[in-house]
């Protein structure tokens with residue numbers, strides 16, 4: 169069940185602040201309850217599985233029971249609506265198939281994900297912008313709000329939306345000589361609080377504030393030194409192994425207690441996000457529709473293309 173589809177937020181908007189807060193608590197309880205049922209169901213035997221959507225694949229290791237979710241949208245895994253929807257489908261599938269944990273990675277050799285596909289936001293209409301941002305929100309909350317152990321094997325660059333997905337996971341292993349960060353201010357835009365929340369979970373507040381205001385892209389080594397990534401691996405294979413070892417570290421921990429403890433840590437951010445998600449979509453549409461932002465996007469895309477041809 170998708171977290172996003174369970175929120176009675178439209179109803180909540182018509183309520184008093186007290187009623188609204190109580191509906192959100194009801195939502196939280198429902199969320200914890202359904203995650204609890206899923207955790208109880210996960211006690212059964214493991215299955216070997218390999219499935220695919222259009223732009224993602226899921227492979228479950230039959231020995232470890234850990235699922236690897238691979239994004240496969242050449243050349244840079246930029247997040248269009250299809251990739252964001254496929255990510256949600258794959259996460260839901262992994263949550264339902266008794267996997268022991270989820271590792272997110274990329275089929276590209278040097279890019280984890282280039283973030284939102286800027287073509288999806290350029291020269292388009294409000295309805296498309298609404299869909300793009302809503303699907304980004306949905307993909308993020310599906311990963312951030314999962315009770316499964318999650319890890320990112322970051323086998324390439326992870327700017328903006330790429331960093332968002334990586335920091336929605338509980339653990340990050342990155343290959344050398346790549347960059348990761350939230351570069352929104354460099355693009356002249358302000359990342360909303362929910363988009364920063366994974367980043368804020370893992371970095372000291374002072375480091376996060378400076379990085380976000382600078383729009384800083386950390387090298388692998390710098391990301392490791394500040395704690396944005398937990399380990400460095402020399403290859404994608406090694407990154408996957410380290411992620412598996414992290415997920416394996418929970419083997420002797422009661423999965424129900426583990427999952428609910430994780431969700432308690434994340435509940436506040438999720439609650440805040442649910443309160444503002446519709447307003448956030450409206451803000452994004454207003455921002456991305458602005459003529460000067462559209463002009464900047466066009467220039468940014470041109471520069472990316474020119475750089476590619478060099």
Ligand SMILES: CC/C=C\C/C=C\C/C=C\C=C\CC(=O)SCCNC(=O)CCNC(=O)[C@H](O)C(C)(C)COP(=O)(O)OP(=O)(O)OC[C@H]1O[C@@H](n2cnc3c(N)ncnc32)[C@H](O)[C@@H]1OP(=O)(O)O
Pocket residue numbers: 243244246278279281282283284285286287289325327328329330351352355356357455456461464465468469472473474475476477
């Ligand atoms: C100026 C304002 C722009 C938009 C913002 C406005 C409103 C949005 C509000 C908030 C959004 C926030 C979340 C986001 O995720 S925004 C996206 C931010 N992403 C980036 O800035 C990353 C840009 N890409 C890169 O830095 C590099 O491509 C790389 C480091 C990921 C990989 O480098 P490579 O050298 O391996 O590959 P390239 O030659 O650069 O690229 C190959 C190919 O892919 C195209 N491309 C790259 N990134 C994107 C993208 N994010 N969207 C669409 N297309 C992208 C690039 O143009 C090349 O295309 P061609 O093959 O030349 O056609």
